[in-house]
Amino acid sequence: MSDHKNVEIPTYFVCPISLQLMKDPVTLPTGITYDRDNIEKWLYTKKNNTCPVTKQALSDHVELTPNHTLRRLIQSWCTLNPTSGVERLPTPRLPISKSDILKLLKDLKHPNLQTKCLRRLKAIVLENETNKRSMEAVGAVDYLTNYVLNDHNINNNNMTSSSHVEDQLGFELVTPIDEAITILYHMQLSQTGLQGLFAKTGDFVETLTSVMQRAASYETRTYTVMLLKSMFEAANTMQVTPLLKHEFFKELVTILTDEISQKATKATLKLLINVCLSGRNRIRAAEAAAVPALIDILLDSTDKRVSEMVLLALDLLCQCAEGRSELLKHGAGLAVVSKKIFRVSPVASERAVRIVHSVAKFSGNGGVVAEMLQIGVVGKLCLVLQVDCGSKMKEKAMEVLKMHARVWNNSSCIPHTLIASYPS
Numbered sequence: 001m002s003d004h005k006n007v008e009i010p011t012y013f014v015c016p017i018s019l020q021l022m023k024d025p026v027t028l029p030t031g032i033t034y035d036r037d038n039i040e041k042w043l044y045t046k047k048n049n050t051c052p053v054t055k056q057a058l059s060d061h062v063e064l065t066p067n068h069t070l071r072r073l074i075q076s077w078c079t080l081n082p083t084s085g086v087e088r089l090p091t092p093r094l095p096i097s098k099s100d101i102l103k104l105l106k107d108l109k110h111p112n113l114q115t116k117c118l119r120r121l122k123a124i125v126l127e128n129e130t131n132k133r134s135m136e137a138v139g140a141v142d143y144l145t146n147y148v149l150n151d152h153n154i155n156n157n158n159m160t161s162s163s164h165v166e167d168q169l170g171f172e173l174v175t176p177i178d179e180a181i182t183i184l185y186h187m188q189l190s191q192t193g194l195q196g197l198f199a200k201t202g203d204f205v206e207t208l209t210s211v212m213q214r215a216a217s218y219e220t221r222t223y224t225v226m227l228l229k230s231m232f233e234a235a236n237t238m239q240v241t242p243l244l245k246h247e248f249f250k251e252l253v254t255i256l257t258d259e260i261s262q263k264a265t266k267a268t269l270k271l272l273i274n275v276c277l278s279g280r281n282r283i284r285a286a287e288a289a290a291v292p293a294l295i296d297i298l299l300d301s302t303d304k305r306v307s308e309m310v311l312l313a314l315d316l317l318c319q320c321a322e323g324r325s326e327l328l329k330h331g332a333g334l335a336v337v338s339k340k341i342f343r344v345s346p347v348a349s350e351r352a353v354r355i356v357h358s359v360a361k362f363s364g365n366g367g368v369v370a371e372m373l374q375i376g377v378v379g380k381l382c383l384v385l386q387v388d389c390g391s392k393m394k395e396k397a398m399e400v401l402k403m404h405a406r407v408w409n410n411s412s413c414i415p416h417t418l419i420a421s422y423p424s
Helices: 036-045 068-079 098-109 111-127 129-137 140-158 176-186 191-200 202-214 218-237 246-258 262-275 279-287 290-300 304-317 321-329 333-339 346-363 366-374 377-386 391-403
Strands: 025-027 033-035
Touching: 025 036, 025 068, 033 036, 036 129, 098 111, 098 129, 098 140, 111 129, 111 176, 129 140, 140 176, 140 191, 140 202, 176 202, 176 218, 191 202, 191 218, 202 218, 202 246, 218 246, 218 262, 246 262, 246 279, 246 290, 262 279, 262 304, 279 290, 279 304, 279 321, 290 304, 290 321, 290 333, 304 321, 304 346, 321 333, 321 346, 333 346, 333 377, 346 366, 346 377, 346 391, 366 377, 377 391
Parallel strands: none
Antiparallel strands: 025 033
């Protein structure tokens, strides 16, 4: 409203969410009208399921009905106030109809139409939130996943992959399977849609793994790992975590070491954490060299959230013998973990202490205990006892100190103020 200081905007022209002049008014079943962009963000980006004004619950596939009469009144009002700095609003493009989307999806069965259809579907899904919801409602997930699976099987049989197609100058070409993955990611599927996608077939996870392995495009690899992250987050709500193959973890490690982008790194870390909630997957992740990759990230990272996620992943992996062994093999493993205590965040500190606890309790042989003293881990544990931090952290630190009291009791790293209370 502040954009038009010299004229008063009629109240019913103003969006209740943004308090700005509506450009594309749409009405909810509750009878309240909002600007399309604002109500779509409220419903689909912020994941709300109520009418902002009335607080009434809305269905998952709520219809946004264009209010043509109100739009014409707003446009007429704009044309009558040009001297006040009001510009006439253009007529918005109507969302594509579900029948048109369905026709494009069905045309994917025809090889000569596939590229054209996929490009059009990509443009549709990127246009607005309503189109995304319409695509999900007409079954686009099934059409696109079947297309990806069929394309994968054909390429496997031919011993080639469309993802490696290049032009004569060596530049990457966007392939049909790249477009299909991009569309699936940008659909931003609902929780129900993601659960259905995950439950569709175990082969789809393997297919997406193969896509990440073969894709020449960093963008395709990023979208694929982000789609997998969303799928497994939805699967966790169903308490389903399947045993994944070695190749899956190898590709996650490759993405981490390739440092494609910050977005890809964070998505991969979240995915790794989700799948490693299962003990069986922790062993396979450790065998795929996930631990040294995580330590290398921790050595270089200045991002708080990345450091927290790396420590959370390492905490999970150190709950298995293979993970602890990999941590101890790395020259900087224990040192960088202990260094992060009190240097990142309370969450990171707690996870770092948990990692040290796992190593000390289950892998604390003479060499490891001596190394912990030499590199300052013991000093950090003593510091945990002296500062104001979580009680669980203090309990873990004290437990580690008690475990190896005979070795560390005479150490100069332990403050004199703690000698009296230190376990003997």
